[in-house]
Amino acid sequence: MKTLTGLSWITLICAAGLLHQTAQAQRSILKEFENAFVELSEDVRPSVVEISAESSFPAIDMDQLNDWRRFFGRPLPDDHPEPDNRSLPRSTATASGFIYDTLGHIVTNNHVVKDSERLTVTLWDGQKREAEVIGQDPDADLAVIKIDPEGLDLKPVRLGTSSTLKVGQFAIAMGSPNGLTGSFSYGHVTGLGRESLRLPDILRFQNFIQTDAAINLGNSGGPLCNIDGEVIGVNVAIVFRANSIGFAIPIDRVKEVVPQLIASGKVIRGWLGVRIYDIENAAMRADQELEDYMDAYGLPDKFGTLIQGLTPDGPAERAGLQEDDVIRELNGGEVVGPTDLINSVSALEPGTVATLGIWRKGKAMELKITIGEFPGITAATYGRDYFGMYVTALKLTPQALEQLGVDEEPTDFKIAEVEPDSPADKAGIKVDDIVLEVALTDITTLEDFKQVLKEEGQPGRTLLMRVQRLRPGVEPRKVYLKIPDDYEIN
Numbered sequence: 001m002k003t004l005t006g007l008s009w010i011t012l013i014c015a016a017g018l019l020h021q022t023a024q025a026q027r028s029i030l031k032e033f034e035n036a037f038v039e040l041s042e043d044v045r046p047s048v049v050e051i052s053a054e055s056s057f058p059a060i061d062m063d064q065l066n067d068w069r070r071f072f073g074r075p076l077p078d079d080h081p082e083p084d085n086r087s088l089p090r091s092t093a094t095a096s097g098f099i100y101d102t103l104g105h106i107v108t109n110n111h112v113v114k115d116s117e118r119l120t121v122t123l124w125d126g127q128k129r130e131a132e133v134i135g136q137d138p139d140a141d142l143a144v145i146k147i148d149p150e151g152l153d154l155k156p157v158r159l160g161t162s163s164t165l166k167v168g169q170f171a172i173a174m175g176s177p178n179g180l181t182g183s184f185s186y187g188h189v190t191g192l193g194r195e196s197l198r199l200p201d202i203l204r205f206q207n208f209i210q211t212d213a214a215i216n217l218g219n220s221g222g223p224l225c226n227i228d229g230e231v232i233g234v235n236v237a238i239v240f241r242a243n244s245i246g247f248a249i250p251i252d253r254v255k256e257v258v259p260q261l262i263a264s265g266k267v268i269r270g271w272l273g274v275r276i277y278d279i280e281n282a283a284m285r286a287d288q289e290l291e292d293y294m295d296a297y298g299l300p301d302k303f304g305t306l307i308q309g310l311t312p313d314g315p316a317e318r319a320g321l322q323e324d325d326v327i328r329e330l331n332g333g334e335v336v337g338p339t340d341l342i343n344s345v346s347a348l349e350p351g352t353v354a355t356l357g358i359w360r361k362g363k364a365m366e367l368k369i370t371i372g373e374f375p376g377i378t379a380a381t382y383g384r385d386y387f388g389m390y391v392t393a394l395k396l397t398p399q400a401l402e403q404l405g406v407d408e409e410p411t412d413f414k415i416a417e418v419e420p421d422s423p424a425d426k427a428g429i430k431v432d433d434i435v436l437e438v439a440l441t442d443i444t445t446l447e448d449f450k451q452v453l454k455e456e457g458q459p460g461r462t463l464l465m466r467v468q469r470l471r472p473g474v475e476p477r478k479v480y481l482k483i484p485d486d487y488e489i490n
Helices: 006-047 062-066 251-264 279-285 290-297 315-319 338-346 377-382 398-404 423-427 446-456
Strands: 048-058 090-099 105-108 118-122 128-137 142-147 170-175 183-194 208-211 223-225 230-238 246-250 274-278 305-310 326-330 353-360 363-370 389-393 413-418 434-438 462-468 477-482
Touching: 006 048, 006 170, 006 183, 006 223, 048 105, 048 170, 090 170, 105 251, 118 142, 128 251, 142 251, 170 208, 170 230, 208 230, 230 251, 246 251, 274 279, 274 338, 279 290, 279 305, 305 315, 305 338, 315 363, 326 338, 377 389, 377 413, 413 423, 413 434, 423 477, 434 446
Parallel strands: none
Antiparallel strands: 048 090, 048 118, 090 105, 105 142, 118 128, 128 142, 170 183, 170 223, 183 208, 208 246, 223 230, 230 246, 274 305, 305 326, 326 353, 353 363, 389 413, 434 462, 462 477
Protein backbone atom coordinates (compact mmCIF):
# COMPACT_ATOMS: atom_id res chain seq x y z
CA MET A 1 0.00 0.00 0.00
CA LYS A 2 1.43 3.32 -1.09
CA THR A 3 1.57 6.24 1.30
CA LEU A 4 1.34 9.88 0.34
CA THR A 5 4.60 11.75 0.44
CA GLY A 6 4.84 15.24 1.85
CA LEU A 7 4.71 16.66 -1.65
CA SER A 8 1.61 14.64 -2.46
CA TRP A 9 -0.13 15.93 0.62
CA ILE A 10 0.72 19.48 -0.31
CA THR A 11 -0.59 18.89 -3.84
CA LEU A 12 -3.83 17.40 -2.51
CA ILE A 13 -4.35 20.26 -0.07
CA CYS A 14 -3.69 22.83 -2.82
CA ALA A 15 -6.15 21.07 -5.15
CA ALA A 16 -8.81 21.05 -2.44
CA GLY A 17 -8.21 24.71 -1.84
CA LEU A 18 -8.53 25.49 -5.53
CA LEU A 19 -11.78 23.53 -5.75
CA HIS A 20 -13.10 25.43 -2.76
CA GLN A 21 -12.09 28.75 -4.34
CA THR A 22 -13.66 27.68 -7.67
CA ALA A 23 -16.91 26.71 -5.94
CA GLN A 24 -16.94 30.03 -4.10
CA ALA A 25 -16.31 31.88 -7.37
CA GLN A 26 -19.11 29.97 -9.08
CA ARG A 27 -21.50 30.74 -6.24
CA SER A 28 -20.48 34.38 -6.43
CA ILE A 29 -21.19 34.48 -10.16
CA LEU A 30 -24.53 32.74 -9.67
CA LYS A 31 -25.39 35.16 -6.88
CA GLU A 32 -24.64 38.12 -9.15
CA PHE A 33 -26.72 36.49 -11.88
CA GLU A 34 -29.59 35.94 -9.43
CA ASN A 35 -29.39 39.50 -8.09
CA ALA A 36 -29.48 40.90 -11.61
CA PHE A 37 -32.81 39.19 -12.28
CA VAL A 38 -34.22 40.21 -8.91
CA GLU A 39 -33.28 43.85 -9.57
CA LEU A 40 -34.75 43.65 -13.07
CA SER A 41 -38.02 42.27 -11.71
CA GLU A 42 -38.23 44.98 -9.06
CA ASP A 43 -37.45 47.65 -11.66
CA VAL A 44 -40.04 46.59 -14.26
CA ARG A 45 -42.87 45.27 -12.04
CA PRO A 46 -44.30 48.73 -11.17
CA SER A 47 -44.82 49.35 -14.89
CA VAL A 48 -46.84 46.16 -15.48
CA VAL A 49 -50.60 46.04 -14.89
CA GLU A 50 -53.38 43.49 -14.80
CA ILE A 51 -56.42 44.13 -17.01
CA SER A 52 -59.85 42.70 -16.30
CA ALA A 53 -62.09 42.84 -19.36
CA GLU A 54 -65.81 42.25 -18.88
CA SER A 55 -68.18 41.65 -21.78
CA SER A 56 -71.92 41.24 -22.06
CA PHE A 57 -71.36 38.45 -24.56
CA PRO A 58 -72.09 35.01 -23.14
CA ALA A 59 -69.13 32.90 -22.14
CA ILE A 60 -70.69 30.27 -24.47
CA ASP A 61 -71.05 31.19 -28.14
CA MET A 62 -74.66 30.38 -29.02
CA ASP A 63 -74.04 30.31 -32.76
CA GLN A 64 -71.24 27.78 -32.36
CA LEU A 65 -73.27 25.76 -29.88
CA ASN A 66 -76.29 25.57 -32.17
CA ASP A 67 -74.43 25.15 -35.43
CA TRP A 68 -73.45 21.50 -35.08
CA ARG A 69 -72.81 21.17 -38.76
CA ARG A 70 -69.45 22.88 -38.22
CA PHE A 71 -68.37 19.88 -36.21
CA PHE A 72 -70.69 16.96 -36.88
CA GLY A 73 -72.51 17.80 -40.11
CA ARG A 74 -75.95 17.71 -38.50
CA PRO A 75 -78.19 20.09 -36.56
CA LEU A 76 -79.17 19.94 -32.92
CA PRO A 77 -81.61 17.11 -32.24
CA ASP A 78 -85.25 18.19 -32.14
CA ASP A 79 -85.50 17.29 -28.46
CA HIS A 80 -82.37 19.22 -27.51
CA PRO A 81 -83.43 22.25 -25.46
CA GLU A 82 -82.26 25.62 -26.75
CA PRO A 83 -80.20 27.31 -23.97
CA ASP A 84 -81.56 30.65 -22.82
CA ASN A 85 -79.00 33.28 -23.85
CA ARG A 86 -79.91 35.38 -20.81
CA SER A 87 -79.06 32.60 -18.39
CA LEU A 88 -75.56 31.97 -19.72
CA PRO A 89 -72.59 33.27 -17.71
CA ARG A 90 -71.07 36.54 -18.91
CA SER A 91 -67.50 36.63 -20.10
CA THR A 92 -64.70 38.04 -17.92
CA ALA A 93 -61.07 37.72 -18.95
CA THR A 94 -57.85 38.66 -17.22
CA ALA A 95 -54.84 39.84 -19.18
CA SER A 96 -51.83 42.13 -18.93
CA GLY A 97 -50.52 45.46 -20.13
CA PHE A 98 -47.77 47.98 -19.43
CA ILE A 99 -47.68 51.69 -18.67
CA TYR A 100 -46.65 53.70 -21.72
CA ASP A 101 -46.53 57.22 -20.26
CA THR A 102 -47.35 59.27 -17.16
CA LEU A 103 -50.63 60.42 -18.76
CA GLY A 104 -52.12 57.00 -18.02
CA HIS A 105 -51.82 55.36 -21.45
CA ILE A 106 -51.40 51.59 -21.27
CA VAL A 107 -50.42 49.24 -24.11
CA THR A 108 -52.01 45.82 -24.45
CA ASN A 109 -53.35 43.46 -27.14
CA ASN A 110 -56.42 44.31 -29.16
CA HIS A 111 -57.89 40.87 -28.48
CA VAL A 112 -57.80 41.74 -24.76
CA VAL A 113 -60.12 44.75 -25.12
CA LYS A 114 -62.11 43.68 -28.18
CA ASP A 115 -65.87 43.65 -27.45
CA SER A 116 -65.26 44.59 -23.80
CA GLU A 117 -67.81 46.77 -22.04
CA ARG A 118 -65.85 47.41 -18.87
CA LEU A 119 -62.11 47.50 -18.28
CA THR A 120 -60.51 47.52 -14.85
CA VAL A 121 -56.77 48.04 -14.42
CA THR A 122 -55.01 46.77 -11.30
CA LEU A 123 -51.65 48.40 -10.61
CA TRP A 124 -48.69 46.62 -9.05
CA ASP A 125 -49.55 48.01 -5.60
CA GLY A 126 -53.15 46.78 -5.76
CA GLN A 127 -54.81 50.08 -6.69
CA LYS A 128 -57.60 49.75 -9.25
CA ARG A 129 -58.75 52.17 -11.93
CA GLU A 130 -61.46 52.02 -14.59
CA ALA A 131 -60.02 52.33 -18.10
CA GLU A 132 -61.31 53.43 -21.50
CA VAL A 133 -60.20 52.29 -24.93
CA ILE A 134 -58.27 55.02 -26.77
CA GLY A 135 -57.30 53.20 -29.96
CA GLN A 136 -57.27 49.76 -31.54
CA ASP A 137 -55.23 48.16 -34.30
CA PRO A 138 -56.75 44.74 -35.06
CA ASP A 139 -54.26 44.11 -37.88
CA ALA A 140 -51.30 44.06 -35.48
CA ASP A 141 -53.32 43.03 -32.38
CA LEU A 142 -52.38 46.17 -30.45
CA ALA A 143 -54.52 48.54 -28.40
CA VAL A 144 -54.09 51.54 -26.12
CA ILE A 145 -56.29 52.07 -23.07
CA LYS A 146 -56.17 54.93 -20.57
CA ILE A 147 -56.67 55.36 -16.85
CA ASP A 148 -56.98 58.59 -14.86
CA PRO A 149 -53.42 59.29 -13.63
CA GLU A 150 -54.45 61.69 -10.88
CA GLY A 151 -52.96 60.69 -7.54
CA LEU A 152 -50.91 57.88 -9.08
CA ASP A 153 -47.14 57.67 -9.33
CA LEU A 154 -47.03 56.00 -12.74
CA LYS A 155 -43.76 54.55 -13.96
CA PRO A 156 -43.62 54.06 -17.76
CA VAL A 157 -41.58 51.23 -19.23
CA ARG A 158 -38.37 51.85 -21.13
CA LEU A 159 -38.70 50.84 -24.78
CA GLY A 160 -35.86 48.94 -26.40
CA THR A 161 -35.47 47.89 -30.01
CA SER A 162 -36.29 44.63 -31.77
CA SER A 163 -34.36 45.20 -35.00
CA THR A 164 -31.06 44.11 -33.45
CA LEU A 165 -32.35 41.08 -31.52
CA LYS A 166 -30.49 37.82 -31.91
CA VAL A 167 -31.53 34.27 -31.13
CA GLY A 168 -30.07 33.25 -27.79
CA GLN A 169 -30.46 36.58 -26.00
CA PHE A 170 -32.22 36.58 -22.64
CA ALA A 171 -35.99 37.29 -22.71
CA ILE A 172 -38.08 38.09 -19.63
CA ALA A 173 -41.89 37.83 -19.69
CA MET A 174 -44.01 39.66 -17.13
CA GLY A 175 -47.75 39.84 -16.55
CA SER A 176 -50.69 38.09 -14.94
CA PRO A 177 -50.85 34.51 -16.26
CA ASN A 178 -54.08 32.90 -15.09
CA GLY A 179 -54.67 35.94 -12.88
CA LEU A 180 -51.38 35.52 -10.96
CA THR A 181 -50.44 39.19 -10.85
CA GLY A 182 -46.78 40.17 -10.98
CA SER A 183 -45.51 36.88 -12.42
CA PHE A 184 -41.98 36.89 -13.83
CA SER A 185 -40.31 34.29 -16.02
CA TYR A 186 -37.14 34.27 -18.03
CA GLY A 187 -35.76 32.35 -20.96
CA HIS A 188 -34.31 33.23 -24.32
CA VAL A 189 -35.20 34.54 -27.74
CA THR A 190 -35.58 31.24 -29.59
CA GLY A 191 -36.69 32.52 -32.99
CA LEU A 192 -37.29 35.68 -35.01
CA GLY A 193 -39.59 36.66 -37.87
CA ARG A 194 -42.20 33.98 -37.18
CA GLU A 195 -45.05 34.21 -39.69
CA SER A 196 -48.24 32.40 -40.71
CA LEU A 197 -49.28 31.41 -37.20
CA ARG A 198 -52.83 30.10 -36.90
CA LEU A 199 -54.42 32.47 -34.41
CA PRO A 200 -58.07 32.99 -33.41
CA ASP A 201 -57.99 36.45 -35.00
CA ILE A 202 -56.58 36.92 -38.48
CA LEU A 203 -53.62 39.29 -38.22
CA ARG A 204 -52.32 41.17 -41.22
CA PHE A 205 -48.96 41.61 -39.49
CA GLN A 206 -47.08 38.91 -37.60
CA ASN A 207 -43.27 38.71 -37.82
CA PHE A 208 -43.25 37.59 -34.19
CA ILE A 209 -40.44 37.08 -31.70
CA GLN A 210 -40.39 33.49 -30.43
CA THR A 211 -39.35 32.82 -26.84
CA ASP A 212 -39.15 29.97 -24.34
CA ALA A 213 -39.84 32.32 -21.41
CA ALA A 214 -43.01 30.95 -19.82
CA ILE A 215 -46.03 32.65 -21.41
CA ASN A 216 -49.49 31.47 -20.39
CA LEU A 217 -53.10 32.57 -20.74
CA GLY A 218 -53.29 36.00 -19.12
CA ASN A 219 -49.80 37.07 -20.21
CA SER A 220 -51.34 38.62 -23.34
CA GLY A 221 -50.46 42.30 -23.57
CA GLY A 222 -47.65 42.09 -21.04
CA PRO A 223 -44.06 43.09 -21.82
CA LEU A 224 -41.24 40.88 -23.04
CA CYS A 225 -38.03 42.51 -21.81
CA ASN A 226 -34.31 42.19 -22.43
CA ILE A 227 -31.66 41.81 -19.73
CA ASP A 228 -31.52 45.62 -19.34
CA GLY A 229 -35.23 45.80 -18.46
CA GLU A 230 -36.18 47.39 -21.79
CA VAL A 231 -39.35 46.19 -23.50
CA ILE A 232 -38.53 44.34 -26.73
CA GLY A 233 -42.00 42.93 -27.45
CA VAL A 234 -45.63 42.54 -26.40
CA ASN A 235 -46.64 38.99 -25.44
CA VAL A 236 -49.39 37.87 -27.78
CA ALA A 237 -49.73 34.11 -28.27
CA ILE A 238 -48.77 30.63 -27.19
CA VAL A 239 -48.79 27.26 -28.91
CA PHE A 240 -51.23 24.89 -27.26
CA ARG A 241 -50.04 21.34 -26.63
CA ALA A 242 -46.43 22.57 -26.80
CA ASN A 243 -44.03 23.48 -24.03
CA SER A 244 -42.05 26.71 -23.98
CA ILE A 245 -43.19 28.18 -27.28
CA GLY A 246 -44.54 31.71 -26.97
CA PHE A 247 -44.66 34.72 -29.25
CA ALA A 248 -44.43 38.49 -28.90
CA ILE A 249 -45.06 41.47 -31.20
CA PRO A 250 -41.74 43.24 -31.90
CA ILE A 251 -41.44 46.55 -30.06
CA ASP A 252 -40.40 48.40 -33.22
CA ARG A 253 -43.90 47.81 -34.61
CA VAL A 254 -45.39 48.96 -31.30
CA LYS A 255 -43.39 52.19 -31.52
CA GLU A 256 -44.87 52.84 -34.96
CA VAL A 257 -48.47 52.04 -34.01
CA VAL A 258 -49.01 53.38 -30.48
CA PRO A 259 -48.46 57.11 -31.20
CA GLN A 260 -51.05 56.88 -33.99
CA LEU A 261 -53.53 55.14 -31.72
CA ILE A 262 -53.11 57.83 -29.08
CA ALA A 263 -53.44 60.62 -31.64
CA SER A 264 -56.35 59.35 -33.74
CA GLY A 265 -57.56 56.04 -32.32
CA LYS A 266 -56.60 54.05 -35.40
CA VAL A 267 -53.81 53.34 -37.86
CA ILE A 268 -54.25 54.27 -41.53
CA ARG A 269 -52.47 51.93 -43.93
CA GLY A 270 -52.25 51.46 -47.68
CA TRP A 271 -53.97 48.53 -49.37
CA LEU A 272 -54.04 46.72 -52.72
CA GLY A 273 -56.98 44.34 -52.34
CA VAL A 274 -55.28 41.06 -53.29
CA ARG A 275 -55.00 37.61 -51.75
CA ILE A 276 -51.39 36.56 -52.13
CA TYR A 277 -48.99 33.67 -51.57
CA ASP A 278 -45.26 33.24 -51.99
CA ILE A 279 -44.28 31.03 -54.89
CA GLU A 280 -43.05 28.12 -52.78
CA ASN A 281 -46.26 27.95 -50.72
CA ALA A 282 -48.37 28.31 -53.86
CA ALA A 283 -46.53 25.35 -55.39
CA MET A 284 -47.12 23.27 -52.26
CA ARG A 285 -50.82 24.16 -52.26
CA ALA A 286 -51.01 23.03 -55.88
CA ASP A 287 -49.13 19.82 -54.99
CA GLN A 288 -46.42 20.63 -57.53
CA GLU A 289 -42.64 20.64 -57.46
CA LEU A 290 -41.32 24.19 -57.27
CA GLU A 291 -39.44 23.95 -60.58
CA ASP A 292 -42.50 22.58 -62.38
CA TYR A 293 -44.72 25.26 -60.88
CA MET A 294 -42.34 28.04 -61.94
CA ASP A 295 -42.16 26.55 -65.41
CA ALA A 296 -45.97 26.49 -65.69
CA TYR A 297 -46.09 30.23 -64.93
CA GLY A 298 -43.02 31.05 -66.99
CA LEU A 299 -41.24 32.48 -63.96
CA PRO A 300 -37.48 33.13 -64.04
CA ASP A 301 -37.10 32.51 -60.28
CA LYS A 302 -39.10 31.97 -57.08
CA PHE A 303 -39.19 35.61 -56.00
CA GLY A 304 -42.36 37.69 -55.96
CA THR A 305 -45.88 37.09 -54.71
CA LEU A 306 -48.63 35.30 -56.58
CA ILE A 307 -52.13 36.78 -56.75
CA GLN A 308 -54.70 34.08 -56.06
CA GLY A 309 -57.70 36.32 -55.49
CA LEU A 310 -58.86 39.93 -55.69
CA THR A 311 -61.22 41.88 -53.44
CA PRO A 312 -64.36 42.74 -55.44
CA ASP A 313 -64.08 46.33 -56.66
CA GLY A 314 -60.84 46.79 -54.73
CA PRO A 315 -57.85 48.87 -55.91
CA ALA A 316 -56.16 45.91 -57.63
CA GLU A 317 -59.27 44.86 -59.52
CA ARG A 318 -59.88 48.45 -60.64
CA ALA A 319 -56.25 48.75 -61.78
CA GLY A 320 -56.54 45.66 -63.98
CA LEU A 321 -54.55 43.17 -61.94
CA GLN A 322 -55.58 39.58 -62.53
CA GLU A 323 -55.53 36.29 -60.71
CA ASP A 324 -52.24 34.43 -61.39
CA ASP A 325 -50.29 37.68 -61.88
CA VAL A 326 -47.01 37.69 -59.93
CA ILE A 327 -46.03 41.00 -58.31
CA ARG A 328 -42.24 41.33 -58.40
CA GLU A 329 -41.63 45.05 -57.92
CA LEU A 330 -43.21 48.04 -56.19
CA ASN A 331 -42.04 51.49 -57.26
CA GLY A 332 -38.80 49.96 -58.56
CA GLY A 333 -38.04 48.05 -55.38
CA GLU A 334 -37.83 44.26 -55.39
CA VAL A 335 -40.71 42.31 -53.84
CA VAL A 336 -39.22 39.11 -52.40
CA GLY A 337 -42.48 37.76 -50.99
CA PRO A 338 -45.84 38.58 -49.38
CA THR A 339 -44.39 40.13 -46.21
CA ASP A 340 -42.32 42.57 -48.29
CA LEU A 341 -45.36 43.57 -50.32
CA ILE A 342 -47.69 43.99 -47.33
CA ASN A 343 -45.19 46.07 -45.35
CA SER A 344 -44.28 48.27 -48.32
CA VAL A 345 -47.86 48.92 -49.41
CA SER A 346 -49.03 49.51 -45.83
CA ALA A 347 -46.47 52.28 -45.48
CA LEU A 348 -47.88 54.14 -48.51
CA GLU A 349 -50.47 56.87 -48.04
CA PRO A 350 -53.91 56.01 -49.45
CA GLY A 351 -54.43 57.83 -52.74
CA THR A 352 -50.79 57.43 -53.77
CA VAL A 353 -50.28 56.24 -57.35
CA ALA A 354 -47.76 53.40 -57.33
CA THR A 355 -46.09 51.38 -60.07
CA LEU A 356 -46.22 47.61 -59.88
CA GLY A 357 -43.84 45.40 -61.80
CA ILE A 358 -45.71 42.18 -62.54
CA TRP A 359 -45.16 38.94 -64.41
CA ARG A 360 -48.09 37.86 -66.56
CA LYS A 361 -48.15 34.92 -68.96
CA GLY A 362 -44.37 34.65 -68.97
CA LYS A 363 -43.70 38.34 -69.59
CA ALA A 364 -42.77 41.32 -67.45
CA MET A 365 -45.02 44.39 -67.50
CA GLU A 366 -45.91 47.44 -65.42
CA LEU A 367 -49.24 48.66 -64.07
CA LYS A 368 -50.20 51.87 -62.29
CA ILE A 369 -52.41 51.47 -59.22
CA THR A 370 -54.01 53.94 -56.85
CA ILE A 371 -53.35 52.73 -53.32
CA GLY A 372 -56.52 52.32 -51.26
CA GLU A 373 -57.02 52.61 -47.49
CA PHE A 374 -57.12 49.28 -45.72
CA PRO A 375 -60.78 48.83 -44.71
CA GLY A 376 -60.32 46.08 -42.13
CA ILE A 377 -59.87 42.37 -42.63
CA THR A 378 -63.55 41.62 -43.26
CA ALA A 379 -64.05 44.21 -46.00
CA ALA A 380 -60.63 43.37 -47.43
CA THR A 381 -61.77 39.76 -47.74
CA TYR A 382 -65.34 40.16 -48.95
CA GLY A 383 -65.51 43.64 -50.47
CA ARG A 384 -68.06 46.30 -49.58
CA ASP A 385 -70.80 45.75 -47.05
CA TYR A 386 -74.55 46.07 -47.58
CA PHE A 387 -76.05 47.69 -44.48
CA GLY A 388 -73.59 45.74 -42.37
CA MET A 389 -73.81 42.48 -44.35
CA TYR A 390 -70.81 41.01 -46.14
CA VAL A 391 -71.50 38.35 -48.72
CA THR A 392 -69.58 35.52 -50.34
CA ALA A 393 -70.22 32.86 -52.96
CA LEU A 394 -72.42 29.94 -51.91
CA LYS A 395 -71.18 26.52 -52.91
CA LEU A 396 -72.98 23.55 -51.38
CA THR A 397 -71.89 19.94 -51.65
CA PRO A 398 -74.40 17.33 -52.90
CA GLN A 399 -74.58 16.02 -49.32
CA ALA A 400 -75.44 19.49 -48.01
CA LEU A 401 -78.13 19.93 -50.67
CA GLU A 402 -79.62 16.58 -49.66
CA GLN A 403 -79.61 17.57 -45.98
CA LEU A 404 -81.37 20.81 -46.82
CA GLY A 405 -83.93 18.95 -48.90
CA VAL A 406 -83.32 20.91 -52.12
CA ASP A 407 -82.08 19.95 -55.58
CA GLU A 408 -80.12 23.13 -56.28
CA GLU A 409 -78.74 26.14 -54.42
CA PRO A 410 -81.46 28.70 -53.64
CA THR A 411 -79.04 31.57 -54.42
CA ASP A 412 -75.43 31.92 -55.51
CA PHE A 413 -74.33 33.80 -52.37
CA LYS A 414 -74.66 33.75 -48.60
CA ILE A 415 -74.01 36.10 -45.69
CA ALA A 416 -70.34 35.82 -44.73
CA GLU A 417 -70.09 38.35 -41.87
CA VAL A 418 -72.36 40.81 -40.05
CA GLU A 419 -71.04 44.01 -38.48
CA PRO A 420 -72.08 44.39 -34.81
CA ASP A 421 -74.77 47.06 -34.24
CA SER A 422 -75.29 47.51 -37.99
CA PRO A 423 -78.81 47.63 -39.52
CA ALA A 424 -78.35 44.00 -40.59
CA ASP A 425 -77.32 42.92 -37.09
CA LYS A 426 -80.23 44.73 -35.48
CA ALA A 427 -82.62 43.07 -37.94
CA GLY A 428 -81.41 39.65 -36.79
CA ILE A 429 -79.51 38.58 -39.89
CA LYS A 430 -76.89 35.95 -39.11
CA VAL A 431 -73.75 34.56 -40.69
CA ASP A 432 -74.60 31.81 -43.22
CA ASP A 433 -78.12 33.14 -43.82
CA ILE A 434 -79.21 33.01 -47.44
CA VAL A 435 -81.35 35.84 -48.80
CA LEU A 436 -84.46 34.70 -50.64
CA GLU A 437 -86.38 37.95 -50.93
CA VAL A 438 -85.83 41.71 -50.51
CA ALA A 439 -88.67 44.27 -50.64
CA LEU A 440 -91.09 41.56 -51.86
CA THR A 441 -88.75 40.77 -54.78
CA ASP A 442 -87.33 37.27 -55.26
CA ILE A 443 -83.55 37.02 -55.07
CA THR A 444 -81.69 34.26 -56.91
CA THR A 445 -78.31 35.87 -57.62
CA LEU A 446 -75.96 38.39 -56.04
CA GLU A 447 -76.67 40.75 -58.90
CA ASP A 448 -80.39 40.61 -58.05
CA PHE A 449 -79.51 41.45 -54.46
CA LYS A 450 -77.34 44.43 -55.39
CA GLN A 451 -79.91 45.81 -57.82
CA VAL A 452 -82.83 45.62 -55.40
CA LEU A 453 -80.80 47.22 -52.61
CA LYS A 454 -79.74 49.98 -54.99
CA GLU A 455 -83.35 50.70 -55.88
CA GLU A 456 -85.04 50.16 -52.52
CA GLY A 457 -82.34 50.68 -49.88
CA GLN A 458 -82.85 54.36 -49.16
CA PRO A 459 -82.15 56.05 -45.79
CA GLY A 460 -85.16 55.92 -43.50
CA ARG A 461 -86.81 52.94 -45.20
CA THR A 462 -87.60 49.57 -43.67
CA LEU A 463 -86.87 46.64 -45.94
CA LEU A 464 -88.80 43.41 -45.56
CA MET A 465 -86.45 40.51 -46.21
CA ARG A 466 -86.99 36.77 -46.26
CA VAL A 467 -83.92 34.79 -45.20
CA GLN A 468 -83.13 31.19 -44.34
CA ARG A 469 -80.55 29.55 -42.14
CA LEU A 470 -78.45 26.88 -43.76
CA ARG A 471 -79.78 24.14 -41.55
CA PRO A 472 -81.95 21.15 -42.41
CA GLY A 473 -85.58 21.56 -41.46
CA VAL A 474 -85.32 25.30 -40.69
CA GLU A 475 -88.04 27.33 -42.35
CA PRO A 476 -87.40 30.73 -43.97
CA ARG A 477 -88.10 33.71 -41.71
CA LYS A 478 -88.96 37.36 -42.22
CA VAL A 479 -86.73 40.13 -40.93
CA TYR A 480 -87.24 43.87 -41.03
CA LEU A 481 -84.13 45.87 -41.83
CA LYS A 482 -84.48 49.49 -40.74
CA ILE A 483 -82.11 51.82 -42.57
CA PRO A 484 -81.15 54.81 -40.38
CA ASP A 485 -81.90 58.28 -41.73
CA ASP A 486 -78.22 59.22 -41.61
CA TYR A 487 -76.90 55.94 -43.03
CA GLU A 488 -74.34 56.50 -45.78
CA ILE A 489 -74.79 54.04 -48.63
CA ASN A 490 -71.45 52.99 -50.11
